Amino acid sequence: MKFFTLIVVNKMWLKDKILEFFNKKESAAIGGGQKAVEKQLAMGKMTARDRIKAILDTDSFHEYDMFVRHEARDFGMDKKELPGDGVITGTGTISGHPVCIFAQDFTVAGGSLGLAHARKITKIMDHSIKLGIPLIGINDSGGARIQEGVNSLAGYGEIFYRNTVASGVIPQISVVLGPCAGGAVYSPALTDFVFVVDKISKMFITGPEVIKTVLGEEISMEDLGGAKVQTEISGNAHFFANSELECFEQIKKLMGYIPWNNTKKAEPFPVKPPNAAYNIEAIIPPEPSKPYDIRDIIKSISDDSDFFEIQERFAANIVIGFTRMNGETVGIVGNQPLVLAGVLDVDSSDKAARFIRFCDAFNIPLITLVDLPGYLPGVDQEHNGVIRHGAKILYAYSEATVPKITIILRKAYGGGYIAMCSRHLGADFVFAWPFAEIAVMGPEGAANIIFKSEIANSTDPEATRKKKVQEYTEKFANPYVAAANGHVDAVINPAETRGYLIHALQIAVQKKEFRPAKKHGVPPF
Amino acid sequence: MENKAIKKFLIDDTNYETNFTEKFLRRKKYVKSDPGKITAFIPGVITVIKIKPGQQLKHGEGMLVLEAMKMKNDLLSPLEGKVKAIYVNVGQMVTKGQLLLEFE
Numbered sequence A: 001m002k003f004f005t006l007i008v009v010n011k012m013w014l015k016d017k018i019l020e021f022f023n024k025k026e027s028a029a030i031g032g033g034q035k036a037v038e039k040q041l042a043m044g045k046m047t048a049r050d051r052i053k054a055i056l057d058t059d060s061f062h063e064y065d066m067f068v069r070h071e072a073r074d075f076g077m078d079k080k081e082l083p084g085d086g087v088i089t090g091t092g093t094i095s096g097h098p099v100c101i102f103a104q105d106f107t108v109a110g111g112s113l114g115l116a117h118a119r120k121i122t123k124i125m126d127h128s129i130k131l132g133i134p135l136i137g138i139n140d141s142g143g144a145r146i147q148e149g150v151n152s153l154a155g156y157g158e159i160f161y162r163n164t165v166a167s168g169v170i171p172q173i174s175v176v177l178g179p180c181a182g183g184a185v186y187s188p189a190l191t192d193f194v195f196v197v198d199k200i201s202k203m204f205i206t207g208p209e210v211i212k213t214v215l216g217e218e219i220s221m222e223d224l225g226g227a228k229v230q231t232e233i234s235g236n237a238h239f240f241a242n243s244e245l246e247c248f249e250q251i252k253k254l255m256g257y258i259p260w261n262n263t264k265k266a267e268p269f270p271v272k273p274p275n276a277a278y279n280i281e282a283i284i285p286p287e288p289s290k291p292y293d294i295r296d297i298i299k300s301i302s303d304d305s306d307f308f309e310i311q312e313r314f315a316a317n318i319v320i321g322f323t324r325m326n327g328e329t330v331g332i333v334g335n336q337p338l339v340l341a342g343v344l345d346v347d348s349s350d351k352a353a354r355f356i357r358f359c360d361a362f363n364i365p366l367i368t369l370v371d372l373p374g375y376l377p378g379v380d381q382e383h384n385g386v387i388r389h390g391a392k393i394l395y396a397y398s399e400a401t402v403p404k405i406t407i408i409l410r411k412a413y414g415g416g417y418i419a420m421c422s423r424h425l426g427a428d429f430v431f432a433w434p435f436a437e438i439a440v441m442g443p444e445g446a447a448n449i450i451f452k453s454e455i456a457n458s459t460d461p462e463a464t465r466k467k468k469v470q471e472y473t474e475k476f477a478n479p480y481v482a483a484a485n486g487h488v489d490a491v492i493n494p495a496e497t498r499g500y501l502i503h504a505l506q507i508a509v510q511k512k513e514f515r516p517a518k519k520h521g522v523p524p525f
Numbered sequence B: 001m002e003n004k005a006i007k008k009f010l011i012d013d014t015n016y017e018t019n020f021t022e023k024f025l026r027r028k029k030y031v032k033s034d035p036g037k038i039t040a041f042i043p044g045v046i047t048v049i050k051i052k053p054g055q056q057l058k059h060g061e062g063m064l065v066l067e068a069m070k071m072k073n074d075l076l077s078p079l080e081g082k083v084k085a086i087y088v089n090v091g092q093m094v095t096k097g098q099l100l101l102e103f104e
Helices: A002-029 A034-042 A048-055 A115-131 A150-166 A182-190 A208-215 A221-225 A227-232 A244-257 A294-301 A346-361 A379-383 A386-399 A414-419 A443-450 A452-457 A461-476 A480-484 A494-507
Strands: A062-064 A087-094 A097-104 A135-139 A172-176 A179-181 A193-197 A202-204 A239-241 A308-310 A318-325 A328-335 A366-372 A404-413 A429-432 A437-439 B002-011 B014-021 B037-039 B044-049 B062-068 B071-076 B081-086 B099-103
Touching: A048 A087, A048 A097, A048 A135, A048 A244, A087 A115, A087 A244, A097 A115, A115 A135, A115 A150, A135 A182, A150 A182, A172 A182, A172 A244, A179 A182, A182 A202, A193 A227, A193 A244, A202 A221, A208 A221, A221 A227, A227 A239, A239 A244, A244 A308, A244 A318, A294 A318, A294 A328, A294 A366, A294 A494, A318 A346, A318 A494, A328 A346, A346 A366, A346 A386, A366 A414, A379 A386, A386 A414, A404 A414, A404 A494, A429 A494, A437 A443, A437 A480, A443 A452, A443 A461, A443 B014, A452 A461, B062 B099
Parallel strands: A097 A135, A135 A172, A172 A193, A179 A202, A193 A239, A328 A366, A366 A404, A404 A429, A404 A437
Antiparallel strands: A062 A087, A087 A097, A308 A318, A318 A328, B002 B014, B037 B099, B044 B062, B062 B071, B081 B099
């Protein structure tokens, strides 16, 4: 009899403990409390936990470190309880693929970053590196927790260090869904892809108030570092969305194109042919001075005519993004004749070079579509360092050892021809369309230089000039001079392009390229 | 983002038809610097003015103090010449590139 009572008591005790656990969990899950949550929602923002759940597969989120507490003692912090210390961390899946994720909780002390907060983030980062799975970080924070002093700065530094160590090992994605100011901006800046949402994301080193008091310049947060500015002018962010839900769809789509880590390949997809509506011969005007949208050409050769563009709004004179060929992810870099005639400049070189390095790090073959008149002339370009920025694209292509396939569509002039993954920078295959022009410059410019005195001294200079342009065009403005020297492997019919690409990718699967051993190169950063 | 009107763009004597980006259209036009015009190299506040219009200055002579980022920057005369006009007052906030004074 006595023994039986003991069991009953024991059972009650278990239940109490479980109930206590539920209560603790519930109070932590509310974050900064009902009022703070309402304020967050009123700003058009979702709560941190809802954001995570919206990105991950249903019921796949597993949270860790929910009961972490800070150890700050000064400025009344010893009496302040901060649920989860203002950040939620855990693991989950996206379309079945595992990811590590963290989200700063703005409702808890403005998402401010203290040491415990940072330690939660660095712990999940260490997991993602060890487990070899992508990391997604959602930033929504007022900045450093000033009450914690240098410990808060230490926290930032430890995050930046891991971002750098993880770079090129696991894909890192930053989602800026609120303020991300001061030192905090450097974590997104060190990651591979940055997502922003209109009117919600705000990124800057020094805010409008400081700028006003120190410099006397007045500017709104939105105009200083809003989503539009970061995706169009600075190029700091890669994806622009009008709402958080649209942003989450973009993240899920991106995850489908990239591998878990640098030892794997992206998962293949079922093969679908391109949409027949994209007909190359109907898209491309024969005159090299007329524009067309390079994205239509990309769609004409891609599986299902599906092209996932990156940094669409920044340096639109070059187009970068992912697509699939025969079910396999490839990275595309293409000059855009529709914008600035497709020239290379400071911004477009920067944009392409970073993308090339991402593809190379994560085993994604590169396809380069060439149609450009060269580098952009101008004082501002020269003074802004088009030499060192332009060198980045040469460096990135030369350094990349993934399969590299280049197609010269129309014009490939001068330095631009070399930079756009020419044979000389290590392209495995270079194909050219029959109307490709590979030369030092366009026929007009070349004729004006070569035949300068002949044109000036003739009785009818304009007629002579036209004749000489014609002469040069016939002699050099074609792919056969380059093909005769082996710089181009094959001149192909545009309609055969997809077939050539798929074949080249298939036979390059085992590609191995060896370089001299080194710690690392010194790219023109 | 590109500006949606197709325009001509001359590169190496060829006129390309293309769009321009907003950023390209807003780029700063190059202006040759005039050594006789002194501009603010940093935004800040003019805290001291040591010279008057019409005054003859020697190379390296102190002209103004421009306080910016908690530093008092002594602006020294880059040449020998007569001050034509001073366009700022003590206590005035100036933006980067603003004309401060001019030599004759």
